[in-house]
Amino acid sequence: MIRAFVLYEGDVDPDRYAQHVELCRRVPAGAFRHGRVFGSPAGAPKHRYYAEFEWADMDGFKSAARDPSFAETAKDAEAMGVPFSVEFAELS
Secondary structure, three states, X not given: OEEEEEEEOOOOOHHXXXXXXXXXXXXXXXEEEEEEOOOEOOEOOOOOEEEEEEEOOHHHHXXXXXXXXXXXXXXXXXXXXXXXXXXXXXXX
């Protein structure tokens, strides 16, 4: 299983993020999830919002990465103006 984690450093505008979600749902993925980060074991969390994409395998991820909708989500996330990072993980 492959996951892409998107971690936003600040709060996202709910109305603007709803538009972003519509773009994210166009990415060919097994699942797309998102939500507010509310805490951490060390007190205040470093990130304020979280999103993830999930694929069954590396082939599915590679196929999605080639899809224009995947790049479109990154450009749109940048346009929201909230700093974020993206990381990919292979789960076993």
